[in-house]
Amino acid sequence: xxxxxxxxxxxxxxxxxxxxxxxxxxxxxxxxxxxxxxxxxxxxxxxxxxxxxxxxxxxxxxxxxxxxxxxxxxxxxx
Amino acid sequence: xxxxxxxxxxxxxxxxxxxxxxxxxxxxxxxxxxxxxxxxxxxxxxxxxxxxxxxxxxxxxxxxxxxxxxxxxxxxxx
Numbered sequence: 264x265x266x267x268x269x270x271x272x273x274x275x276x277x278x279x280x281x282x283x284x285x286x287x288x289x290x291x292x293x294x295x296x297x298x299x300x301x302x303x304x305x306x307x308x309x310x311x312x313x314x315x316x317x318x319x320x321x322x323x324x325x326x327x328x329x330x331x332x333x334x335x336x337x338x339x340x341x
Numbered sequence: 342x343x344x345x346x347x348x349x350x351x352x353x354x355x356x357x358x359x360x361x362x363x364x365x366x367x368x369x370x371x372x373x374x375x376x377x378x379x380x381x382x383x384x385x386x387x388x389x390x391x392x393x394x395x396x397x398x399x400x401x402x403x404x405x406x407x408x409x410x411x412x413x414x415x416x417x418x419x
Contacts, residue, residue, distance in 0.1 A: 286371075287345070289368070290367070327409075
């Protein structure tokens, strides 16, 4: 079972991508944990450390998949 | 059962994203068709019509998820 984290910031692009991704994931293969970086700002350095540069992003093991472009991580810091 | 098309051009970013996406998809919910736009150049206008602007991209129904950035569709035309 793989672990994945879906990082987002609640923006329309994020919500759309989240719905599509969560709808297509096979729960027998991947467990997806969702993190709202607009609310859990303490998780921004963690996401940055994994290589996340913008949201929405899906991190599977240590592989970062940036999905469309909702917001840059830098913008979430201010 | 949803239908999805994974557009790519064989670039390293594309191959990585393809492996990750195909590994997490639930075959009971989504059937993924893969199109290599570097080889099937006749499909470039189709992808463009769906709103694809870069590859790799996953199109689910009429929703386009651009994943990371491998190449712009314009560059595949030349």
